[in-house]
Amino acid sequence: MQLTLNQRESMNENIMIIGTGSEEGVERSQIDAAVEGIASASVPGLKERAGVVYASAEIHAALPVRESRSSTKDLNAVMRGVRPIAFLVHSDVEILEGRAPRSGMDEIMVGQLAATRLGVPAERLAVGSKLHFDNRDWTISGRFAAPGTVMNAEIWMPLTDLQVATKRESTLSCVIVTLEDATFADVDVFAKSRLDLEITAIPERSYYASIASFYxxxxxxxxxxxxxxxxxxxxxxxxxxxxxxxxxxxxxxxxxxxxxxxxxxxxxxxxxxxxxxxxxxxxxxxxxxxxxxxxxxxxxxxxxxxxxxxxxxxxxxxxxxxxxxxxxxxxxxxxxxxxxxxxxxxx
Amino acid sequence: MKYSALAISLISLFTLVGCGEQPSQTADAGASVSVQDVAWLLETEPAGAVSVSEVKASATEGQTVVVRGRIGGRKEPISDGSPVFTIVDLSLPHCGEIPGDKCKTPWDYCCETPEDLTANSVTIMLASVDPRVGGLKELDEIVVEGAVGPRPNESVLTVIATGVFVVK
Amino acid sequence: MSFITCQNLTREYKKGDAVIRPLDGLDLEIPRGDFLALMGPSGSGKTTLLNLVAGIDSPTGGSLVIDGTDLAKLSRNKLAAWRSKHIGYVFQLYNLVPVLTAYENVELPLLLHDLSKRQRYERITEALERVGIADRADHFPRQLSGGQEQRVAIARAIVTDPDIIVADEPTGDLDKGSAHTVMQLLQTLNKELGKTIVMVTHDPKTTEYATRTLHLEKGRLVEAEVAA
Structure with a gap:
């Protein structure tokens, strides 16, 4: 558990921008959807490739899911709504089989240990099988691995789909940015100066370390x-x-x-x-x-x-x-x- | 049986010892601080200080202000290696001033609504040094002298500090 | 000069405030080659005397000299070494190690002596043959009858060729036929090999095999008689 929460090397360079007051749980955090764009534009020196800034807008939510519509048992899943850039920002994530879920198609992808998290056999989350939540069936389009991180037990889906499912179209849980020339101080200056956005910058590693101390x-x-x-x-x-x-x-x-x-x-x-x-x-x-x-x-x-x-x-x-x-x-x-x-x- | 009892009492002893709350993190200033690093630290209090809420209501970009407030407003008002920190209007009580509150980070003003806190906070920016070098720490009452930075909206106010006085 | 000499031999125990004296100033001489049967009621001191002679208990008064050695003057470890050389002990309940074969049980006391495997083999085979149980060498105690177990125990007692064999009610747990065999065996060891045997018994029949019988009562000798 300690190893899982200590997270991986790539996190050294990732900074989470989350809501002030939600430092102890990103699931509780609500920040304006505009933060993604403002942060990309305001913080110089973030990692950038082919004109794309490494800033991943995400929703983290714990949602009850069911094995099927007729099932009565709620399984507690950790969901992450992401845009494609998330696969670059979280460089530990590797797609094992299938492909990333497509927006609007009711598709999800599951981490290696998601089955354990849900308490179902691993075969139950095979590519092509379905899970039920938000009154719909969702098809598993792929499986990914992020060994030794909390992501490994998560279910990922397109950000907009999760925004709809959680009825929070205009807010995010966090924006995760990858540093290149910038330092943490640059992101911190941005977060502390923009008092109107009520955001806090915290290195991803420190975030999970503080979660670990909570445990x-x-x-x-x-x-x-x-x-x-x-x-x-x-x-x-x-x-x-x-x-x-x-x-x-x-x-x-x-x-x-x-x-x-x-x-x-x-x-x-x-x-x-x-x-x-x-x-x-x-x-x-x-x-x-x-x-x-x-x-x-x-x-x-x-x-x-x-x-x-x-x-x-x-x-x-x-x-x-x-x-x-x-x-x-x-x-x-x-x-x-x-x-x-x-x-x-x-x- | 007597061995089991002994083992259990030893374990409970360790557990009890382990339950003590950890002291909140308040780092002191480094031992060796050069005069240059802390040139912004003032010996005497600048005159004409106004409250955070007053400055916030009226200051415009480029204006020189003297503002009085308390370091806080979030869980980490001062972050390692970052030159900015936030201060809060003295009229807002911090968690330590609320009877019965056992908050481990009383400087985060978690009892206030985010709107009130935003209206009563300003950002202080030092010239690229860590505020802790000058001995600043959470809940310190300070008076800051400096120029107001850009204000894209009324919630945002950054004072680019030229001098900081710590009220003893 | 006698082989075993007890002078004013006393053994006391403290039990709370009371002092119990199972042996109370006993004088006794046992010549080499004697086959002595000790009889007496429970608590008369016969087993205490046997244990003192065997060197597994120490007197609290008087002296016990065996073949010139004063046992009271030996340290615990020296006494252990002395036992391994001079004493063969035959127990009422045989005391064979259940997880060892008859052969291995007989080998136990030999491991304390500086002998090669070959020498041990010869000695063990000879001892097992003498007690008439060589064909059961590979058997475990649970595969043997009581009489056979006691014969293995006697083989274990004689395998080191000790001067003295002490036997604590060696037939106490045996049927008549087996008892006869065991007593004949002890008699043969006494007559043919000249072993000095000290035996505690409750059974007057077994005293017929001894050269003499002594009766003890309250830690003292009450009479002496020569067996038929």
């Missing part, structure tokens, strides 16, 4: 939950060790009677325990990689893919070994504290 408490909860589950695992592991060793008290007594020293027995028990913990950790890692890696998870801003990478595998495996090592010592010591005659009598 801070959720991250804390996730970490606390993970720690609780992990400590449950440790407690379970310790319990198992105690039970396993308690059943072997007599065996330990017998070994001592045969002449084995306590230290030799502790080392032996720890070895056994670490070995079985390592086997368990290995099995857990394999299951983790097979079942969880790449699994997409929904959150309100979109969806992100779980990553079981080398550090995660390493942490899990070392954690498992630590349970084996630390978990073995207390019950082993407890086991050996018993005098041999008593250990031999234990049932």
């Amino acid at each position: 801070g408490p959720i991250r804390v909860m996730i970490i606390v939950t993970a720690v609780l589950i992990a400590s449950g695992g440790v407690m379970g592991g310790l319990n198992t060790m105690y039970a396993a060793f308690a059943a072997r008290v007599r065996e330990v007594g017998m070994l001592q009677a045969l002449g084995y020293t306590r230290s030799a027995i502790v080392i032996n028990l720890t070895e056994e325990s670490v070995f079985s913990a390592a086997s368990g950790a290995l099995i857990g890692t394999v299951f983790g990689i097979l079942l969880l890696d790449g699994l997409a998870v929904r959150f309100s801003m979109g969806a992100f893919a779980l990553t079981i990478d080398a550090p995660v595998v390493f942490t899990g495996f070392v954690g498992g070994l630590a349970v084996g090592l630390v978990g073995a010592l207390p019950p082993a010591v407890r086991c050996l504290r018993l005098p041999i005659p008593e250990a031999l009598k234990s049932v």
Whole structure:
């Protein structure tokens, strides 16, 4: 999730112009549709190719969509209404199959993780299939990828179509501009000088970073939950060790009677325990990689893919070994504290 | 069981510690500031200051004005690396002056309507330096001396500042 | 000179404020090659005496000297090393490791000695043959009868060729036929190999195989008799 909200390199050069007071959620932002033209004309040094200024007028909206007209279940989709220039401004976006939706044709295109966001199977959003909202069926004309960004879980459609669907013909959510010779200060000067437009300039990266900080408490909860589950695992592991060793008290007594020293027995028990913990950790890692890696998870801003990478595998495996090592010592010591005659009598 | 209890209490301890609110960001001036960088910072208050709303109502392009206001009006009235900032008429209460308001960014005047805020704000532009270099920060009361920039409409007023005095 | 000498041998435990004395100033001499049966009611101190002789418990008073070694003066680790060399322990409940085969169980005490795999193999095979269970070497304890398990346990006790075999009710968990086999085996070890055997028993029948029987009561000897 953190990686998704940290966004990509291309965002370094993109500045969002959004409504003052809506810095915490672009979906709430409403700015005059004229801002696009005024910004393009007023801020010198924006990126420009073949006479087209990289200024993308966009509407961001969370809309309930249905699988079909007859369906009664609302699915919560994140929509972005865009003009063709958006594909230049957002250089991370790559069309995987099909084509961009055409204005007025009730067409949409879906991000790679949009299906996860909606909670439907990926096949359900294949090119050519339909979704229902605003009393109409919309045909999926293409699929795009924007790996590691919130866009990856969005549904994109022509700006004018979304303006009609959201009944906000004369307003936008934001204008996103790409810098070339200009700096952020140039856009900021424009935004702060045009008090009449009630707009604020904010680097796209900072915007998503502040959204990420908004999710801070959720991250804390996730970490606390993970720690609780992990400590449950440790407690379970310790319990198992105690039970396993308690059943072997007599065996330990017998070994001592045969002449084995306590230290030799502790080392032996720890070895056994670490070995079985390592086997368990290995099995857990394999299951983790097979079942969880790449699994997409929904959150309100979109969806992100779980990553079981080398550090995660390493942490899990070392954690498992630590349970084996630390978990073995207390019950082993407890086991050996018993005098041999008593250990031999234990049932 | 006793281990579980211990673990849970330790975790709650960490959680509680983690819940403290982070202090609002108010960067202080850099340690080494050359005299040239802050030449616009005035030692004495310029005479004849008028309020933001008065200036806004009457000033014309090219006119020299002295205006008094408070730095604020949006979540980031001062942005890193940008020479412009906004000030608000002193008659408008900022969120910190409203009892019971626990706004983390009281300088954004989020309790005012956008129309009132626009009518009571002006933009201050320094000669290509960051206002923080001179120690300016959100909610500072200041008096600005300068010339009025272009006014495409009555809502827009930028003062190209020649001097800024911070009221202590 | 006797092989095992107990002088004023005392073992006390503290249980709360009370002091329990299972062995109370016992004097006893056991010559080399003796097969001694210890009898007595529960709590008479016979198992405590056995454990002291086996070196898995330490006296709190008096002295216990075995073949010139004062056990009370040995450190915990030295005592462990001494046990591995001089003692073969036969338990009432056999105490075989369930996940090891009969062969591997017998091998356990040998791992403490500096022997090659070949030497271990020879010793284990000889021990298993002596107890008549060589054909079951690859069996796990759960695949053996109680009598067979106890014979494996005896093989484990003699595989290191110890001077002394201590046996704690070795037939306590066996049927009559198996008990007879096990007792005959111990008798053979005593007579043919000259092992000194100290055995705790509740069963008067088993004392017939011993060279003498001693009765204990309240931590002291009450009578001595020579077995038939």
